[in-house]
Amino acid sequence: MADGGGEPDQLAGERATAQFDVDGMKVAWAGSRHAVEVADRMARLVASDPVFRKDTRTMLSRKELFKDTLKKAAHAWKRIVELRLTEEEANLLRLYVDQPGYVDLHWGMFVPAIKGQGTEEQQKKWLPMAYKFQIIGCYAQTELGHGSNVQGLETTATFDPSADEFVMHSPTLTSSKWWPGGLGKASTHAVVYARLITEGKDYGIHGFIVQLRSLDDHSPLPGVTLGDIGGKFGSGAYNSMDNGVLRFDHVRIPRDQMLMRLSQVTREGKYVHSDVPKQLLYGTMVYVRQTIVADASKALSRAVCIAVRYSAIRKQFGSQDGGPETQVLNYKTQQSRLFPLLASAYAYRFVGQWLKWLYTDVTQKLEAKDYSTLPEAHACTAGLKSVTTSATADAIEECRKLCGGHGYLNSSGLPELFAVYVPACTYEGDNVVLLLQVSVVLHLVARFLMKTVAQVATGKQPVGTIAYMGNIQHLMQCKSAVNTAEDWLNPAAIKEVFEARALRMAVNCAQNISKAPSQEEGFSELSPDLLEAAVAHVQLIIVTKFIEKLQEDIPGPGVKEQLQKLCSIYALHLLHKHLGDFLSTGCITARQGALANELLGKLYAQVRPNAVALVDAFDYTDHYLGSVLGRYDGDVYPALYEEAWKDPLNETVVPDGYQEHLRPLLKQQLKLSRL
Ligand SMILES: CCCCC/C=C\C/C=C\C/C=C\C=C\C(=O)SCCNC(=O)CCNC(=O)[C@H](O)C(C)(C)COP(=O)(O)OP(=O)(O)OC[C@H]1O[C@@H](n2cnc3c(N)ncnc32)[C@H](O)[C@@H]1OP(=O)(O)O
Numbered sequence: 001m002a003d004g005g006g007e008p009d010q011l012a013g014e015r016a017t018a019q020f021d022v023d024g025m026k027v028a029w030a031g032s033r034h035a036v037e038v039a040d041r042m043a044r045l046v047a048s049d050p051v052f053r054k055d056t057r058t059m060l061s062r063k064e065l066f067k068d069t070l071k072k073a074a075h076a077w078k079r080i081v082e083l084r085l086t087e088e089e090a091n092l093l094r095l096y097v098d099q100p101g102y103v104d105l106h107w108g109m110f111v112p113a114i115k116g117q118g119t120e121e122q123q124k125k126w127l128p129m130a131y132k133f134q135i136i137g138c139y140a141q142t143e144l145g146h147g148s149n150v151q152g153l154e155t156t157a158t159f160d161p162s163a164d165e166f167v168m169h170s171p172t173l174t175s176s177k178w179w180p181g182g183l184g185k186a187s188t189h190a191v192v193y194a195r196l197i198t199e200g201k202d203y204g205i206h207g208f209i210v211q212l213r214s215l216d217d218h219s220p221l222p223g224v225t226l227g228d229i230g231g232k233f234g235s236g237a238y239n240s241m242d243n244g245v246l247r248f249d250h251v252r253i254p255r256d257q258m259l260m261r262l263s264q265v266t267r268e269g270k271y272v273h274s275d276v277p278k279q280l281l282y283g284t285m286v287y288v289r290q291t292i293v294a295d296a297s298k299a300l301s302r303a304v305c306i307a308v309r310y311s312a313i314r315k316q317f318g319s320q321d322g323g324p325e326t327q328v329l330n331y332k333t334q335q336s337r338l339f340p341l342l343a344s345a346y347a348y349r350f351v352g353q354w355l356k357w358l359y360t361d362v363t364q365k366l367e368a369k370d371y372s373t374l375p376e377a378h379a380c381t382a383g384l385k386s387v388t389t390s391a392t393a394d395a396i397e398e399c400r401k402l403c404g405g406h407g408y409l410n411s412s413g414l415p416e417l418f419a420v421y422v423p424a425c426t427y428e429g430d431n432v433v434l435l436l437q438v439s440v441v442l443h444l445v446a447r448f449l450m451k452t453v454a455q456v457a458t459g460k461q462p463v464g465t466i467a468y469m470g471n472i473q474h475l476m477q478c479k480s481a482v483n484t485a486e487d488w489l490n491p492a493a494i495k496e497v498f499e500a501r502a503l504r505m506a507v508n509c510a511q512n513i514s515k516a517p518s519q520e521e522g523f524s525e526l527s528p529d530l531l532e533a534a535v536a537h538v539q540l541i542i543v544t545k546f547i548e549k550l551q552e553d554i555p556g557p558g559v560k561e562q563l564q565k566l567c568s569i570y571a572l573h574l575l576h577k578h579l580g581d582f583l584s585t586g587c588i589t590a591r592q593g594a595l596a597n598e599l600l601g602k603l604y605a606q607v608r609p610n611a612v613a614l615v616d617a618f619d620y621t622d623h624y625l626g627s628v629l630g631r632y633d634g635d636v637y638p639a640l641y642e643e644a645w646k647d648p649l650n651e652t653v654v655p656d657g658y659q660e661h662l663r664p665l666l667k668q669q670l671k672l673s674r675l
């Protein structure tokens with residue numbers, strides 16, 4: 001369309017300048033050709049089904065939105081059964097339906113909690129019902145008064161040996177379960193976390209399967225109070241989810257509904273703890289944190305796809321002599337804000353793939369009763385969840401600004417994406433609380449290494465993602481050899497300064513903590529610095545995993561070259577952003593920092609002709625993107641114009657309320673002016 005400056009062919013032109021094979025990049029992004037094919041098939045299946053339309057979602061009332069979510073979930077299940085979809089296909093289909101709902105918690109937390117914490121017998125009993133949706137489950141851990149502090153939960157499960165039952169009770173207002181998704185209206189069952197009390201002794205938090213609603217008419221069972229906790233941030237967005245409140249008034253459940261893989265209560269009421277570490281109680285959270293890291297790249301890539309395509313369409317200002325207006329994507333400021341986000345999307349994708357591998361590896365070891373890698377899995381999932389979700393939430397908001405005024409419209413898709421995404425910084429562990437978990441590990445290792453630095457070559461070496469800390473003698477005194485901007489293209493040069501920065505920050509913290517009257521006081525006082533040290537460590541993991549990815553065989557003309565540029569951009573934009581860390585720890589000089597920035601500018605210029613193709617490689621349908629600004633065909637302006645007319649305000653030409661409020665006001669002012 002030539003009308004009004006919209007130029008859909010603009011994107012075709014952009015695609016023609018790509019210097020790499022987009023199909024090859026799709027494979028690198030998805031992980032395999034098979035993954036591209038399945039994702040593509042499921043995305044198209046959803047996009048072509050009218051039940052899954054979501055273009056008017058932000059205009060629905062809460063009740064309409066919730067009902068629409070129930071309809072979509074039931075329809076999705078019907079299609080999964082009819083088409084006999086595999087688990088992989090079904091997960092993707094649900095992903096592309098793209099509407100948060102009770103099914104996320106049923107499959108994402110209820111089923112994994114039973115798998116991870118239930119005995120074989122319990123799994124045999126409950127999982128088939130859950131798999132067939134004969135019951136719907138949620139994960140009820142957080143309470144009104146306690147979320148982060150799991151050990152502080154108040155709900156009690158008191159064993160009554162006379163009846164061979166547990167009595168579930170909410171002793172205070174603050175013990176009300178508060179937040180669990182799917183609890184408010186949909187779930188029939190929950191895995192409830194409560195303090196186990198038997199023989200008069202409190203054994204701390206354990207999981208219990210509790211039926212909440214009748215399977216005949218869905219009404220709450222006697223002694224169970226249930227409801228939704230109310231509207232949440234943004235229109236549409238996470239309001240499709242029935243986050244709920246739950247109170248128990250002495251509700252009885254059979255003893256065998258305590259999840260007994262980790263510990264048991266015998267018929268006589270004896271508490272028995274098996275040889276597995278009690279931290280496995282937190283296993284479901286580790287699993288979900290790992291999936292959240294993979295999801296960060298999805299949310300970020302969606303926002304970046306919208307912002308890149310729209311920036312190629314949008315034009316502002318011409319050359320001095322009245323020439324055509326410039327695509328905003330050509331502005332260096334737009335590139336320096338947008339391309340690091342594009343690089344971050346790829347970085348998070350690859351670290352997410354690695355974390356999935358780590359999680360699978362740890363799970364296999366746990367099955368073989370090898371618990372040695374559990375702390376590594378906890379620290380990596382907690383740290384990566386924290387860093388990737390915080391950065392992604394900020395990045396979605398930045399993409400909204402990169403789209404100017406139109407980014408603020410619901411039809412851009414960005415406000416809803418932000419509203420759905422931003423609670424990821426809080427759920428599954430507040431991001432600050434999780435980073436403090438990482439810093440505990442770093443502090444312990446740094447303290448140990450400082451004490452044993454002389455014997456470090458012979459002492460116990462740190463392994464896994466903290467292995468670099470074992471290289472303390474070199475990393476504490478090394479100086480970067482970078483001498484030209486291009487020297488920063490060397491992955492070894494990048495890795496060395498990221499390792500040195502992370503280690504020096506951890507050691508500085510440990511030294512300062514050791515000067516405090518007690519370790520606890522020191523830890524508390526230094527906690528802001530500890531957070532920064534944890535961020536530096538996690539950023540190092542992301543950079544390292546990107547570099548390692550590039551050591552793999554990556555087929556397709558030009559694909560690896562583009563990824564190398566993105567990897568450099570990812571690392572160097574962090575170096576630029578955290579220059580203070582790198583300078584104050586003496587890892588680089590001011591000149592080397594300036595050289596890194598010089599190279600960044602050059603890399604942005606090299607990415608520019610590939611930008612649209614790099615977001616095409618995410619392979620998102622227009623349905624999934626849900627944005628008039630991010631349309632594949634670039635036909636933005638007619639779509640924006642058309643979308644506006646769908647707003648309920650435009651159903652009448654003269655607005656409701658005119659007769660009561662506008663007309664009398666106007667008439668009165670007219671009368672006054674005539675006096
Ligand atoms: C594909 C499907 C996806 C489905 C869902 C997808 C996306 C999500 C979508 C929507 C959101 C939906 C659901 C959201 C759900 C929730 O939010 S559920 C509730 C989540 N709650 C939390 O995350 C609470 C956060 N708090 C904690 O995890 C812990 O309490 C904390 C880590 C803060 C530890 O507290 P602390 O009191 O210090 O420690 P403990 O005494 O409890 O434990 C101390 C030792 O245990 C180690 N440890 C802690 N956590 C773990 C773990 N997860 N794994 C292994 N080990 C762990 C800790 O390091 C200590 O070890 P040492 O004693 O030092 O050796």
Ligand SMILES: Cc1cc2nc3c(=O)[nH]c(=O)nc-3n(C[C@H](O)[C@H](O)[C@H](O)COP(=O)(O)OP(=O)(O)OC[C@H]3O[C@@H](n4cnc5c(N)ncnc54)[C@H](O)[C@@H]3O)c2cc1C
Nearest residue numbers: 139140141142146147148179180181423426427428429432
């Ligand atoms: C959309 C959404 C969905 C959810 N779904 C579920 C669900 O399905 N099931 C479920 O059980 N829960 C769920 N939750 C609850 C969620 O897990 C908790 O909200 C989360 O763990 C944070 O706990 P909190 O709310 O107690 O925050 P708080 O811990 O009260 O945090 C408040 C502030 O205190 C700070 N803070 C807390 N502790 C420390 C500390 N030790 N040091 C320094 N600062 C600290 C935090 O950084 C934060 O700034 C959900 C929450 C949301 C928002």
